[in-house]
Amino acid sequence: MIHTTIQRIDQSLMAFLARSRNEYPFGQVHPILFDSIQDFCARPGKRIRPLLMALSYQGYTPRKKLPSHLYTACGCLELLHDFMLIHDDIIDCSDLRRGKPTLHKILAHAHKATRSTKLGSDLAIVAGDIVYALAIDAFLTVKEDPARKEKALKYFVQTAAFTAMGEFIDILHGFEHVKNIAEKDVFLNYSLKTARYTFECPLRIGAILAGIDGKELETLSKIGLMMGQAFQVQDDIIGIFSTEQKIGKSILSDIAEYKKTILVCHAYQTLTGSRRRQFMKIFEKPNKTYADLVKIRRIFIDAGSLTYSLEKVFTLLSQSSKLLKILHMKPIFKKALWKVLSALFDQSRNVAEAHGRSFAPYGL
DSSP, rough: HHHHHHHHHHHHHHHHHHHHHSSHHHHHHOOHHHHHHHHHHSSOOHHHHHHHHHHHHHHHHSSSOOHHHHHHHHHHHHHHHHHHHHHHHHHTOOOETTTTOOOHHHHHTSSTTTOHHHHHHHHHHHHHHHEEEEEEEHHHHHOSSHHHHHHHHHHHHHHHHHHHHHHHHHHHHHTTGGGOOOOHHHHHHHIIIIIIIIIHHHHEEEHHHHOOOOOOOOHHHHHHHHHHHHHHHHHHHHHHSSSSHHHSSSTTHHHTTTTOOOHHHHHHHHHOHHHHHHHHHHHHHOOOOHHHHHHHHHHHHHHHHHHHHHHHHHHHHHHHHHHHOOOOOOOOHHHHHHHHHTTTHEEEEEHHHHHOOOOOOOOO
């Protein structure tokens, strides 16, 4: 079921992009514009956001089969994700995304006479805006009750705004000293920047389109927010403890950008004296190397920050599984939903095992 749904989402997304090529005047602008957008959006990925929307809708709708227009509409969440990645890569000055050059790196070659970083960034900002417009266009293909459709679209647009607010916080945190960032500030950022658009919004709008309201929606939202927070904590962990090949981007990016993650904040609060000064000397170093990353890893382990962060992940997973059990969703889709969600945390389990930690599995 899950594999088939992802295949249908991919097929619908590619068909929508092909249709968009004819509906919008891409050919009159520049061949690199559509080609670069298509290349970026078609890169292999988990498709977790459209998949969650599809499973949520199927879990509540009386329909026996998902209509084709719903698969296309689910693609709106993948396009929203792509739009945010494009802008995020510019802000973070990233070179790689999903193992290939970021869009602003590709578009730096748009003009034959120059190879400009600013040109690439400027064009990628505009291309990202186009992808956001396409995301709304994809959503509008859904054929559902108009009131439900309007309510779901409203939530989709609000989610884009909330995610941008999370990015706003993230950028400001980069200029703040870590002593001024509390754990609650970190989790607010996680909720706005990651949890809402990656988990909560897909689950919620799928259910809204299927006719669900009230307490059931609120429970879905709680599940989505907790899973999103756990996912972002995991992302911070693997950003330090994984490899570039596994995550498809530089493993130095988080420490290079002075990201105030739960790892960083816990280490700063836990360490004292010379150990804290040593940590801050490395963390605030302008041009960090792989050797610095190795030192940071050891500090996070010795300070108990890695264990603390992993415990956060698995506590949130446990709380989410308990809430999922009380949902009134069709059992087959409830099980499929948990299978998808729990599989996303294999990397946390791997990191835990690699460092001699074990956590109880959570299931329905």
